[in-house]
Amino acid sequence: GIQVEQSPPDLILQEGANSTLRCNFSDSVNNLQWFHQNPWGQLINLFYIPSGTKQNGRLSATTVATERYSLLYISSSQTTDSGVYFCAVWTNAGKSTFGDGTTLTVKP
Amino acid sequence: NAGVTQTPKFQVLKTGQSMTLQCAQDMNHNSMYWYRQDPGMGLRLIYYSASEGTTDKGEVPNGYNVSRLNKREFSLRLESAAPSQTSVYFCASSVLTTGELFFGEGSRLTVL
Numbered sequence: 001g002i003q004v005e006q007s008p009p010d011l012i013l014q015e016g017a018n019s020t021l022r023c024n025f026s027d028s029v030n031n032l033q034w035f036h037q038n039p040w041g042q043l044i045n046l047f048y049i050p051s052g053t054k055q056n057g058r059l060s061a062t063t064v065a066t067e068r069y070s071l072l073y074i075s076s077s078q079t080t081d082s083g084v085y086f087c088a089v090w091t092n093a094g095k096s097t098f099g100d101g102t103t104l105t106v107k108p
Numbered sequence: 109n110a111g112v113t114q115t116p117k118f119q120v121l122k123t124g125q126s127m128t129l130q131c132a133q134d135m136n137h138n139s140m141y142w143y144r145q146d147p148g149m150g151l152r153l154i155y156y157s158a159s160e161g162t163t164d165k166g167e168v169p170n171g172y173n174v175s176r177l178n179k180r181e182f183s184l185r186l187e188s189a190a191p192s193q194t195s196v197y198f199c200a201s202s203v204l205t206t207g208e209l210f211f212g213e214g215s216r217l218t219v220l
Contacts, residue, residue, distance in 0.1 A: 001167075004150075030206040041196065041214055048208040086150055090206040095166060096141075098150035 002027045002091055006099035013077050013106050021072040021102045023087035031090040032063050034072050037101070038083045046072070046085075077106045110134055112212035114199045120218045121189045129184040129215050131199030139202045140182035141166075141209070142174060144195040151198060157182055158205045189219045 003026040013019055023032070034046040047054050047061040049070065054061050058077075063070040074081055084101040091097070112133045121127055133140065138159045143151040143166075153166030157176040171193060173185045182201075186193060199212040 033209060035211075043198065043211040043214075045208065045210065088151075088209065095153055095156070095205075096209065097167075098143075098152070100148075100150045 002029070002089060002097050004087065004089055004097050004099040006085075006087060006102050008102060009100070010103045011105070013104070015077060015079060015106055015108050017077050017106075018073070018075045019077060019104070021074070021085050021104075023070040023072070023089075023099055025068050025070075025089050025097075027068070027091065029065065029068075029089040029091055032065075032070050033088050034061055034070070035086045035088065036081075036083050037086065043086075074104075077104075079106045079108055082106050112199055112201055112210055114197075114212035114215050116215060117213065118216050120220065121186075122220050123190060125189050126185065126187050127189065127217075128186075129197055129199070129217075130181070131183065131212060132181045133199075133201040133210075134180065135201060135210065136179070137201035137203050137207075137210075138179070139205045139207070140176065141200040141202075142172070142182070142184045143198045143200065144168065144193075145198060145214075146195050154184065154197075156205070186217075189217075191219045193217065194219045 005024045031050040036044045060073045086101045088098045141156040142154040155174040157163045160179045197215045
């Protein structure tokens with residue numbers, strides 16, 4: 001099946017710093033989504049982004065489907081950004097595959 | 109508008125006991141899913157239902173059964189719980205099987 005690799009696995013930042021999270025996938029996908037899992041375990045939708053670039057406040061994402069990767073940018077990080085960031089991809093089969101996530105810790 | 113609602117939120121079982129996790133969505137979505145999340149890992153698909161009346165296996169279906177009761181509800185049953193099924197279970201729904209996924213808050217299951 002399709003492989004999804006996220007990097008880096010762990011990231012520690014000072015508040016106010018910027019970061020880039022990467023998601024590589026091994027095959028063609030129909031769609032891609034980024035999630036934030038907060039410290040309470042809730043999964044929050046960030047972006048539904050099969051291709052192109054989207055922005056929402058301090059967060060933006062870019063997916064280059066032809067090169068099989070997606071990037072999530074976090075600018076001016078805040079302590080509330082802490083948690084685990086997952087990307088998930090969908091293939092023609094309709095089944096989603098999640099990466100193992102990037103654990104972000106933002107220190108005040 | 110509650111979105112995706114799961115019950116119960118917490119459950120402790122003994123090995124061999126059975127239980128059903130319930131999930132309901134009020135977004136008129138066609139597709140529903142059950143995932144499990146183990147510590148330090150991403151989510152793995154157990155079963156999904158592309159539309160009312162259909163169910164399909166995901167990556168880790170062994171030990172589970174599902175029922176798509178109607179368009180709103182999708183239940184997950186453990187017939188004989190095992191310690192390896194200790195996990196956090198998430199239900200999700202989407203308009204289509206490749207559409208944007210919306211999650212419930214999770215159900216933490218411990219099997220002793």
